Amino acid sequence: xxxxxxxxxxxxxxxxxxxxxxxxxxxxxxxxxxxxxxxxxxxxxxxxxxxxxxxxxxxxxxxxxxxxxxxxxxxxxxxxxxxxxxxxxxxxxxxxxxxxxxxxxxxxxxxxxxxxxxxxxxxxxxxxxxxxxxxxxxxxxxxxxxxxxxxxxxxxxxxxxxxxxxxxxxxxxxxxxxxxxxxxxxxxxxxxxxxxxxxxxxxxxxxxxxxxxxxxxxxxxxxxxxxxxxxxxxxxxxxxxxxxxxxxxxxxxxxxxxxxxxxxxxxxxxxxxxxxxxxxxxxxxxxxxxxx
Ligand SMILES: Cc1cc2nc3c(=O)[nH]c(=O)nc-3n(C[C@H](O)[C@H](O)[C@H](O)COP(=O)(O)OP(=O)(O)OC[C@H]3O[C@@H](n4cnc5c(N)ncnc54)[C@H](O)[C@@H]3O)c2cc1C
Numbered sequence: 001x002x003x004x005x006x007x008x009x010x011x012x013x014x015x016x017x018x019x020x021x022x023x024x025x026x027x028x029x030x031x032x033x034x035x036x037x038x039x040x041x042x043x044x045x046x047x048x049x050x051x052x053x054x055x056x057x058x059x060x061x062x063x064x065x066x067x068x069x070x071x072x073x074x075x076x077x078x079x080x081x082x083x084x085x086x087x088x089x090x091x092x093x094x095x096x097x098x099x100x101x102x103x104x105x106x107x108x109x110x111x112x113x114x115x116x117x118x119x120x121x122x123x124x125x126x127x128x129x130x131x132x133x134x135x136x137x138x139x140x141x142x143x144x145x146x147x148x149x150x151x152x153x154x155x156x157x158x159x160x161x162x163x164x165x166x167x168x169x170x171x172x173x174x175x176x177x178x179x180x181x182x183x184x185x186x187x188x189x190x191x192x193x194x195x196x197x198x199x200x201x202x203x204x205x206x207x208x209x210x211x212x213x214x215x216x217x218x219x220x221x222x223x224x225x226x227x228x229x230x231x232x233x234x235x236x237x238x239x240x241x242x243x244x245x246x247x248x249x250x251x252x253x254x255x256x257x258x259x260x261x262x263x264x265x266x267x268x269x270x271x272x273x274x275x276x277x278x279x280x281x282x283x284x285x286x287x288x289x290x291x292x
Contacts, residue, residue, distance in 0.1 A: 010053045014140040014167060017054055022142045022165030026140040030054045030167055032076055033110035036119045059169050065091065069176040072138075075114035079126070080105065092173060094182035094203065098129040101186045101199075114168050117150070120160045120226075121195070125230060127154075127227040128184060128201025128219035130171060138170040145169075172276075176198035177205035177215070181289035185278045186221075189265060197246075198221045198274040200254075202282035204290050210238040216250070217287075218279065223258035223271050230257035233279070247287060251279035 009028075020029050030050035031037040032055055035154035040046040052059065055076040073082065079099040082088050086094050095113075102108055102116070102125045116124045117137070127150075135150040142165040150171070153160050161170070167237040168177040176182075182203040188194040199221030207215035216237040220228040233253035240246050260271035 006049045006141040008051050008053065011057065014057050014169065015262070017052060017057060017167050018140055018142050018165040020050070021052060021167065025164035025258075026050050030118075032112045032115040033078065035107055035111045036115060054167050054260075057167070059167065063087070067175075070176075071173050072170050073113060074170050076113075077110060079108035079113060079116075083108070090132065091176060092129075094133065094176075094184060094201070095126065096200070097130045097182075098126045098184045101125045101184060103194075115172055117153070117171065118160065118162065118168055120154050120156075120158050122224060122227055123199070123222040124227065125184070125186060125196060125199060125221065128199060128221055130173065130180070130201040130215035131219040131227060131229060132182065132201050133173045133176060136172045136174075137168050138172060139166050139168050141166045142193060145149070147172075151229065156225050171198050176203075177207070179290070180205035181286040183282050183285050183289075185272055185282050187278060195265065198222050198271050198278055200275065200278040200282045202279070202286045204283075204286045206290075207238075212238055212242055213241055213288075214238070214242060216283065218250075218254055218282075220254060220255060220275060220279075221260060222265075222274055223260040225259070228257060230254040232257060238289055242287060244284070247283040248280050251276050252278040252285060 028050035030052045041260055060074040060076040063077050064072045082099045083096050113126045116126045130150055137148045139146055139148055180203055183201045186196045187198045188196050201219040202215040218230050218233055232249040236253055237250045255272050255276035258272055258275050260268040262268050
C-alpha cells in the first residue's frame with residue numbers, strides 16, 4: 001500500500017499556507033477531509049511530498065447564512081454538517097439533497113463540499129447544485145484573497161483555475177431566486193458509495209425577463225470532461241411557453257450537449273439516453289413543484 005508523504009503540515013495562517021504551497025508546486029497538496037487525496041495516495045495516483053492540512057484556517061469552519069446576501073460555506077465544513085444545518089435545509093434544500101446523495105454517512109462526516117469542487121471530478125455530486133445556485137469560490141493565493149465564479153472554475157477532469165499557492169477558503173451561494181424549485185437526480189449502480197453514471201440537477205424560478213416567464217437551470221454530471229451546463233436547453237426553456245412537450249425537447253437538447261465516455265459504470269450511449277430521460281423527469285418534477 002502506497003500512502004506516504006514526507007511531511008504533514010498544519011499552517012497557522014492562510015498566508016503561511018499559500019506561501020508554502022507556492023514554494024512547492026506539484027510537491028505540496030492541500031487537503032480537507034482527505035477522502036479523495038488519501039485514497040489516491042493509497043492507489044499510487046498521487047505522490048505528494050507534503051500534505052498541507054488547511055482545515056481550521058481563517059473562516060474555513062464557518063457556516064454562515066445572511067438573509068441579505070446568502071450562504072457562506074467554509075471549506076472545512078463537512079457534508080453532514082451542511083445537511084444538518086437548518087439554514088441550508090430551509091433556504092438551500094437542493095444543496096442538502098446533493099450532499100445526501102454522496103456515498104454514506106461515515107464518508108460524509110469527513111468529505112466536504114469544497115473538496116468535492118476542488119477535486120473537479122465530472123461526477124462530483126454537489127457541483128451541480130453549486131453551479132445552478134451561482135456559487136462563487138473564495139480563494140486565498142499568494143497575492144491575497146480573490147473570488148472565482150464556479151461557472152468558469154473547471155478546466156477538465158481534475159483540472160481547475162487554481163494556481164500554485166491557492167487555497168479555497170469557502171463557497172458563497174447567493175440567496176436562491178424567490179419561489180424556486182430544485183431537484184438532483186443521481187443514477188448510480190447502487191444506492192451506497194458509488195459515483196454517478198449520470199447526475200442531473202435542475203432548478204426553476206419565475207423570471208419576468210425571460211419570454212417564457214421562467215428561468216430553468218440545468219447541470220449534468222458524468223457526461224463530459226467537466227460538469228456540464230447545457231446552455232441550449234436552458235435557452236430553449238427561457239424562450240418558449242412551458243409545455244410538457246417543451247420540457248422533453250429541452251431534455252433532448254441536454255442529451256445532445258453531452259460528450260460522454262464508455263467506462264466501467266456505463267456506456268456513452270446509455271449515458272446519453274439516461275441524460276435525456278433523467279432531464280425530462282427532473283424538469284417535469286421542478287415544474288410541477290413550482291406550479292403546484
Ligand atoms: C468510498 C468513497 C465513496 C465516494 N463517493 C462519492 C460520491 O458518491 N459522490 C461524490 O461526488 N464523491 C464521492 N467520493 C469522492 C469524495 O468523497 C468527494 O469528492 C469529497 O467531497 C471530497 O472532499 P474532501 O474534503 O475529502 O476532499 P480532499 O480529499 O481533502 O481534497 C480533494 C481535492 O481538493 C483539493 N483541495 C482540498 N482542499 C482544498 C482547498 N481548500 N483549496 C484548494 N484545493 C483543495 C485536494 O488537493 C484534492 O485534490 C467518494 C470517495 C470515496 C473514498
